[in-house]
Amino acid sequence: MTATKVIPGSSDTVIINSIAQNKIALGIKVYNLSAGEPKLPSNPHIMDGAIAAIRHGKTFYPPVAGFPELKLLAAQWLNQHYGCNYTSENCLIVNGGKFGIYLSLQLLLEASDEVIIISPYWPSYPAITKLFLGTPRIVQTHASNDWKLTPELLQQNITPKSKILVLNNATNPTGTLYQKKDLEEILSIAKANHILVISDEVYSGLTYDDQDYVSCGAFLEYKDQVLLIQSCSKNFAMTGWRIGFVMADTKIINMLTSLISQSTSGVTSVSQYAAIAALKNVQPISRWVCESMQKNRNIMLQGFQEYFGLDIKSPASSLYYFVALNDLGIATESSALVCKKILEEVNVALVPGSTFGKEGYIRFSFGAQEQDIRTGMKLLSDYIKSGGLNL
Numbered sequence: 001m002t003a004t005k006v007i008p009g010s011s012d013t014v015i016i017n018s019i020a021q022n023k024i025a026l027g028i029k030v031y032n033l034s035a036g037e038p039k040l041p042s043n044p045h046i047m048d049g050a051i052a053a054i055r056h057g058k059t060f061y062p063p064v065a066g067f068p069e070l071k072l073l074a075a076q077w078l079n080q081h082y083g084c085n086y087t088s089e090n091c092l093i094v095n096g097g098k099f100g101i102y103l104s105l106q107l108l109l110e111a112s113d114e115v116i117i118i119s120p121y122w123p124s125y126p127a128i129t130k131l132f133l134g135t136p137r138i139v140q141t142h143a144s145n146d147w148k149l150t151p152e153l154l155q156q157n158i159t160p161k162s163k164i165l166v167l168n169n170a171t172n173p174t175g176t177l178y179q180k181k182d183l184e185e186i187l188s189i190a191k192a193n194h195i196l197v198i199s200d201e202v203y204s205g206l207t208y209d210d211q212d213y214v215s216c217g218a219f220l221e222y223k224d225q226v227l228l229i230q231s232c233s234k235n236f237a238m239t240g241w242r243i244g245f246v247m248a249d250t251k252i253i254n255m256l257t258s259l260i261s262q263s264t265s266g267v268t269s270v271s272q273y274a275a276i277a278a279l280k281n282v283q284p285i286s287r288w289v290c291e292s293m294q295k296n297r298n299i300m301l302q303g304f305q306e307y308f309g310l311d312i313k314s315p316a317s318s319l320y321y322f323v324a325l326n327d328l329g330i331a332t333e334s335s336a337l338v339c340k341k342i343l344e345e346v347n348v349a350l351v352p353g354s355t356f357g358k359e360g361y362i363r364f365s366f367g368a369q370e371q372d373i374r375t376g377m378k379l380l381s382d383y384i385k386s387g388g389l390n391l
């Protein structure tokens with residue numbers, strides 16, 4: 001029997017990943033500046049939490065919605081750090097932020113509902129929307145305005161079918177950080193138009209140069225308007241543990257819990273104990289991750305200046321530089337072709353802008369290890385200077 005469902009995916013990244021995997025399998029060193037994760041080891045508190053759970057036999061089915069202790073710690077983390085006002089009943093433990101978004105769209109979308117998505121976007125937003133028969137309404141933003149959704153752009157893209165706005169703050173792939181005033185305006189328009197805001201805040205801990213992070217969960221007057229997605233992945237360098245959180249009205253949390261009970265039955269108990277340990281040590285772990293990533297960001301900036309002679313602005317948040325091909329001295333618009341060639345020829349993995357809905361750009365991740373950042377950038381610059389990318 002053949003499968004008949006069309007599952008939306010990103011073919012550009014699939015091609016890039018398969019070239020990289022083939023090279024690695026052949027023992028070739030790949031400078032991976034494409035991965036969206038801080039390449040740091042798990043913090044000792046996290047490892048100890050997981051090991052103690054295993055040793056004490058805490059390996060049975062967990063509660064479907066997650067351990068109460070973890071739900072409480074997650075609510076306290078968001079309340080204390082970002083001025084939110086959640087209780088543990090507002091919290092659902094999920095297998096990573098991505099699955100939180102998946103479940104939420106599965107629950108909320110009906111055929112042809114429109115989901116407003118800000119471009120450049122994280123590719124899973126339109127893919128998951130389509131999976132549940134919604135229609136992505138892509139709103140193009142501009143570098144000149146720091147890739148922000150403005151109130152005017154939002155107003156122009158609201159139709160009678162608009163149901164959800166997905167807002168990613170801090171932003172992948174642009175590093176944009178929304179300020180309080182930006183969010184206030186967006187939330188007010190959403191409320192006036194009965195649009196639910198899914199606020200994807202998985203990079204909230206990765207803001208640089210001492211900039212504050214403002215959460216959509218901190219606007220208590222818009223509490224019913226916001227479904228918040230959080231995660232341990234980027235904030236505590238825990239991508240492989242697969243722990244995320246949905247924070248929402250209890251009615252929504254209860255319905256999402258029913259979906260989990262018929263799918264995954266909850267999140268791996270050992271990972272939940274690792275997350276409990278992380279949330280009991282938020283300050284030291286998140287400071288360490290953020291400082292490490294700020295250092296990497298600055299090393300990458302140095303690379304752009306030194307190797308490319310590029311006067312580029314550092315991103316305020318997240319893990320990425322989103323750079324115009326033109327600025328790198330590459331005279332073509334096809335980002336997928338460029339990334340494929342760079343990987344094939346000099347073993348540097350990058351993500352094409354086309355993946356994020358924006359041609360003519362490339363995303364560089366500074367989650368990679370220091371030496372890979374330096375060497376990868378030098379190899380790329382030498383390659384461009386040698387004329388290798390005159391396509």
Ligand code: PLP
Binds near residue numbers: 096122171200233
């Ligand atoms: N949201 C954004 C914008 C992301 O970039 C990612 C991961 O790359 C996620 C959500 C999902 O993170 P996780 O499922 O690891 O929590």
